[in-house]
Amino acid sequence: MSLLAFCEWLAATGGSIALHESMYMYPLVESTHVLALTVFVGLAVILDLRLLGLVLRTVPVTDITDRLLPWTKGGFAVMVVTGILLFYAIPVRTYQSIWFRAKVVMLILAGINVWVFNNRVFLRVDEWKLDITTPKGARRAGLFSLILWGGIIVAGRFIAYNWFDCDIQPQSAFVNWAAGCVVPPPTP
Amino acid sequence: MLLPFFQWLESLWLGQFIVSSNWLFPVIESVHLLALAVLGGAILVVDMRLLGLGLKNHAVTQIAREARPWLVGALVVMIATGVPLFLSEAVKCYYSQAFWNKMTALALGLVFTFTVRARATETESVRHTARRQAVVGALSLALWFTVAASGRWIGFS
Numbered sequence: 001m002s003l004l005a006f007c008e009w010l011a012a013t014g015g016s017i018a019l020h021e022s023m024y025m026y027p028l029v030e031s032t033h034v035l036a037l038t039v040f041v042g043l044a045v046i047l048d049l050r051l052l053g054l055v056l057r058t059v060p061v062t063d064i065t066d067r068l069l070p071w072t073k074g075g076f077a078v079m080v081v082t083g084i085l086l087f088y089a090i091p092v093r094t095y096q097s098i099w100f101r102a103k104v105v106m107l108i109l110a111g112i113n114v115w116v117f118n119n120r121v122f123l124r125v126d127e128w129k130l131d132i133t134t135p136k137g138a139r140r141a142g143l144f145s146l147i148l149w150g151g152i153i154v155a156g157r158f159i160a161y162n163w164f165d166c167d168i169q170p171q172s173a174f175v176n177w178a179a180g181c182v183v184p185p186p187t188p
Numbered sequence: 189m190l191l192p193f194f195q196w197l198e199s200l201w202l203g204q205f206i207v208s209s210n211w212l213f214p215v216i217e218s219v220h221l222l223a224l225a226v227l228g229g230a231i232l233v234v235d236m237r238l239l240g241l242g243l244k245n246h247a248v249t250q251i252a253r254e255a256r257p258w259l260v261g262a263l264v265v266m267i268a269t270g271v272p273l274f275l276s277e278a279v280k281c282y283y284s285q286a287f288w289n290k291m292t293a294l295a296l297g298l299v300f301t302f303t304v305r306a307r308a309t310e311t312e313s314v315r316h317t318a319r320r321q322a323v324v325g326a327l328s329l330a331l332w333f334t335v336a337a338s339g340r341w342i343g344f345s
Binding site: 034037038149160163 | 333
């Protein structure tokens with residue numbers, strides 16, 4: 001089963017239709033998704049800015065990872081659950097959205113960024129946790145994180161707009177390719 | 189009485205310029221959202237501390253002082269992007285209950301943040317001030333939550 005066929009099957013399930021057509025559930029889930037952003041990205045930004053030596057300079061980096069990161073993770077869990085529900089409500093259009101696809105790519109990159117940070121420079125955090133100017137690897141991780149989550153927020157917001165939707169043709173060949181649109185060949 | 193004023197606001201060139209573009213509203217809105225994330229972090233880290241959560245082994249005064257430029261900076265961006273968004277749909281906002289809820293909570297939140305909350309973060313939390321500071325933190329969270337939630341709801345109405 002192709003991913004598109006899976007999304008089409010998902011869109012035909014009762015739960016997806018109910019959520020899509022609900023008067024209050026969908027806006028409520030979307031509002032939760034947006035508001036949890038303040039907890040998740042907001043607190044992630046605090047850590048990123050600390051890694052860049054721009055906020056809470058006298059607070060050891062480990063205090064932030066020990067005491068704030070659990071809240072960041074809690075916010076992330078809410079983002080994931082509500083995000084999956086939002087996809088579930090509108091599977092096909094979302095799957096064929098270039099913004100959603102860009103968001104997924106950036107999410108993967110953000111995940112890799114965390115993995116590299118945890119398995120490289122953070123292993124030696126006791127050596128630099130008090131430093132205002134953290135090691136290059138830590139600063140790079142903070143900067144990448146800020147850029148990627150910023151991009152994820154913008155791409156996520158743009159999913160709501162239909163400029164590049166598959167059912168709005170003609171689109172450029174690049175958009176049709178990137179969005180995975182199924183376009184009938186032009187009739188001669 | 190206010191409606192003609194809102195109609196006039198919407199007729200100004202800035203609002204009309206945004207309406208005439210497919211891209212401007214979403215782009216400004218995205219910046220509004222980016223600043224929301226920063227504002228959230230700057231408020232949360234201090235309010236959590238007031239509630240005895242998060243960075244509780246550090247001084248309230250110090251965390252508030254460090255967070256303050258980011259709080260003020262994020263607020264400036266929020267207002268600088270929020271005003272044009274409003275100007276592009278002032279009449280819709282006039283009829284939106286969510287908009288009026290947001291403006292009420294925003295006015296209260298701004299006054300509260302720069303008076304009561306600012307004072308509460310100037311004193312170190314010791315036993316007899318900790319409970320008062322926790323109340324301030326909870327009120328701050330409630331006010332700003334209302335601003336954000338009703339702000340999101342403007343888009344659904």
